[in-house]
Amino acid sequence: MVKIRQIVVGGVAVVAAGLFAVTLAQAADVSGAKSKGIGPTVKIHRGEQCVEPTEDMRRNHMKYILHQRDKTMHQGIRTAKHSFKNCVDCHADPKTNSVQGQDGFCSSCHEYASVKIDCFSCHTDKRDKNAVAVAPFKGTAAKGAPP
């Protein structure tokens, strides 16, 4: 019994210590980033509004993409609104035609948040030059909206 208790206590202690260390590391990372003024460089190049409200997109864009992904793949539904291709067509940098790269719309934020994107191992990160992106356009290029 004593042994089991020791093991349990020991295990909890190890896990707790690990969590603490991770938390510390994250805190250090965030504060460090802020003090140096480094953050994601989110630039909006086309339109004023995304297909959904910006707050919603920040939080849920992957859910929309994932949902659409399965519908397109398996059911052949190819509506443009939440399609991955539409994201890229709209958000690609006009200079590089890409959402990747140093200031890329996707990569800059994902790098900042340390979230790996798996999309571009198969999908192109380049805009389809002939594409007509579907978004509720209300104007032309609005400049760098900070997060």
Add this chain to the structure above:
Amino acid sequence: MSLNRREFIGIGGAAVAGMALAPGLRLIDLAQARSPDETVTSLKRWGLLIDIDKCQDCNVCVTACHEENGVVGHGRPATDPQWIRKVTIKDKQTGYVQTLPLMCQHCESPPCVDVCPTGASFKRADGIVLVDKHICIGCRYCMMACPYKARSFVHEDTTDQKPHAPRGKGTVESCTLCVHRVDAGKIPACVEACTQDGNQAMVFGDLKDRNSDVSKNLASGLSVQLRPDLNLNTGVRYRGI
């Protein structure tokens, strides 16, 4: 428009209505296809008839496919992907030589779908066999199972893919019957090329629509499946073997 068509598909008497409306509807189909928000249904089954007697020493179907889908090689034949290839068959007794284009046969009972552990290899309701690369783990069991060697493994990093044809290292890929074109009401790139620049050996269409070109053509003469012993009911049929 789309609402009407949806109702039409959903209603049980679709077959009867289809008979009555078939000629007119088919024109609309070819011009506009399914609307993008409609689910594919098993009321259609896409297929091909390839007339080997017309297929000559020409490669336009292969070139068109690989151009359309951004399939590029690295000068390493053993590992470079091929979605469609020209195969030469020579009779062992008589020496008679023919050529045929070979790609995914879009089986009704595809062995690749049976063996895939994650369900990444799947058949769409309209009969098109695809790889869902999002859940493909690259185990290559489907390549072991396919009797036609229709699938390729992406052996290296890919860049500059076509937006409509994602392809990436570590996953398996094959002919999609140009599903992006079919969904937009167009015919596959290989068929288009064969018709325009080749020898008019390929006919594409809905195998379940008796009035489609491919069905009429199939009904009017001999045709065979490859590896008929496996009883896979392939969506691609050949004439003249």
Add this chain to the structure above:
Amino acid sequence: MAQAHFDTIEGRGPGFYLLLAILGAFIVAGVLAALYMEHNGHWVTGMSNQIVWGTPHVFAVFLIVAASGALNVASIASVFGRQLYKPLTRLSGLLSITLLAGGLIVLVLDLGRPDRLIEAMTYYNFKSIFALNIILYVGFFAVVAVYLWMMMERRMNDYTKPVGMFAFIWRLTLTTGTGSIFGFLVARDAYDTAVLAPMFIIMSFSYGLAIFMVVLMAAMRWTGRELGDAVFGRLRNLLGVFVAAVLYFVVVHHLTNLYITQRHGIEGFILLHGGQFTQMFWIGQIILGSVIPLVILFSRLGKSRAMVMLASLLVTMGGVAQMYVTIIGGQAYPMPLVPGKEASSSFFDGVVASYAPSLPEIGLGLGGIALALAMTVVALKVLPFLPKSLSDADADPHFKAEPAKSEPAAA
């Protein structure tokens, strides 16, 4: 009978750390090989669109088959009530876990997308024998872990038999699944036969016991523990029977194919003119892996521990050779497209695919074996898996003081 006594190995001497260092070097090489393959893509290996499963699969499938077979010794004790095997049960369970872990690591690291392992755990196609195997493999760890607990916790000893029975059925199912990965491949002449499932089971008996004997003899010798003639002789004869049984299945498999005209092509390829595969079959699998071990095990040579060690190692290597012929040879032979017609194309239709194992593939495969052995070595130090003594007096309940002259006949 006397309770079998187990003890941890001391594991302090230079020999122990040297062994771990050697195994560790192979593991590091395996990890580097996997990273190299994943970083560059599979084109840097010997694999291609023709040979899609290469040397890593040879080692992985070998280890997985051997893992289920290694559990056999425990099953003989728990399920079939043979007391003589009782001191061997813990090592048997341990090896089955470590070998399976080694094999699965190799299998996973050879995937195109090993980072997507979670997909394999969350999306299931239950018609796929591969998907069922994932469940069987993961379940095997749990079942054998519980089995070991029943064996090692005195209060739980009463449950050893039912749990052992369950583990036995589980491992038979698992090996059936592994054999069926190939047995269910309808398109290829080399596979597509139900005989592969029982054949893989008997192969598992043979490979598993061979590895078990190598590890047992080495561990007992290096820790200065006695391995008596009773246990040694019984294991040796059992291995001989298993090797002969595998040979029988191989003969039946090939005779069946030779009767089917459609399969003359693949048989001619493997048996006569398949180049490296024919050599691997006759020299590796048959002569080195079966005939020589049988001669050693069933002749006077079998009295020598060194010769039996050699025989066990040969059976192990023969097993790898058999996997090579089965997996890679089976893919190298072209599939028929149209009966009566020769096919040719720029995609290697109608020709024998060439394959040469690349260094990273071999490194990954050996890394898997090293990992399995290293885990075994460490486990032996941490928990009492190894019997204190297997001397005749300790191991054999019927042992009488006078020296046993005659060996028991083949089981």
